[in-house]
Amino acid sequence: MAENSDTFDLLEAFKKFAIHGDTKATGNELNGKNWAKLCKDCKITDGKNVSSTDVDIVFSKVKQKSARIITFEEFQLALHELAPKRFKGKTHDEALRSIFNLVEAGAPSNVGVTKMSKAGGVDRLTDTSRYTGSHKERFDESGKGKGRDGREDLVTNTGYVGAYKDAGTYDAKMKDFK
Numbered sequence: 001m002a003e004n005s006d007t008f009d010l011l012e013a014f015k016k017f018a019i020h021g022d023t024k025a026t027g028n029e030l031n032g033k034n035w036a037k038l039c040k041d042c043k044i045t046d047g048k049n050v051s052s053t054d055v056d057i058v059f060s061k062v063k064q065k066s067a068r069i070i071t072f073e074e075f076q077l078a079l080h081e082l083a084p085k086r087f088k089g090k091t092h093d094e095a096l097r098s099i100f101n102l103v104e105a106g107a108p109s110n111v112g113v114t115k116m117s118k119a120g121g122v123d124r125l126t127d128t129s130r131y132t133g134s135h136k137e138r139f140d141e142s143g144k145g146k147g148r149d150g151r152e153d154l155v156t157n158t159g160y161v162g163a164y165k166d167a168g169t170y171d172a173k174m175k176d177f178k
Contacts, residue, residue, distance in 0.1 A: 042106030
C-alpha cells in the first residue's frame, strides 16, 4: 500500500469525510454519500476519465456484500481502482501517488449550505416604531406586544343578551326621546 507518513495523511482525510454531515459518525467508516463527496471535493471525479457512476461502481466493488459503508482498508483499495482511470498514461505507482495527493489536499467543502440571515433584515421587520395603521395598536409605547389585547376587540358580555355591546347606554338613549 503506502508508507506510514502517507497513510497517516490519508487516514486524516478519510476521517474528515467520514464524519462530515453525520453527528453520530465515529470516523472509522465512510458511507456512499460521503465517498462520492470525497471524490467530488478532492477532484478525483473530473467528468472525463472518472464520472460519478465510476465512483459508485468502485464503492460497490470494494465494500462488503451487505454493508453500506467502507473501512479505511477498503477505501485504499477503492483509490487503487480509481488511480489508473483518473491518471491515464502514468504508471500505477505514479497514478496512486497523484490520487493520494488529491485526497490529502482535499477537505469537505460547504458550498451551497444555507447561511443564517443577516440581522439588518430582521431588525427592520421587528422595529415596531415603523408599524402603521391597526398594526401599530398591537404594541405599547415601549415596543412590547400587547398580546391578545392588541389583536382583538374584546367584548364584555354584561347584558342579558349574548354579545350585547352597549352596556350602560340605555338611560342616555332614553333621554333623547323625552
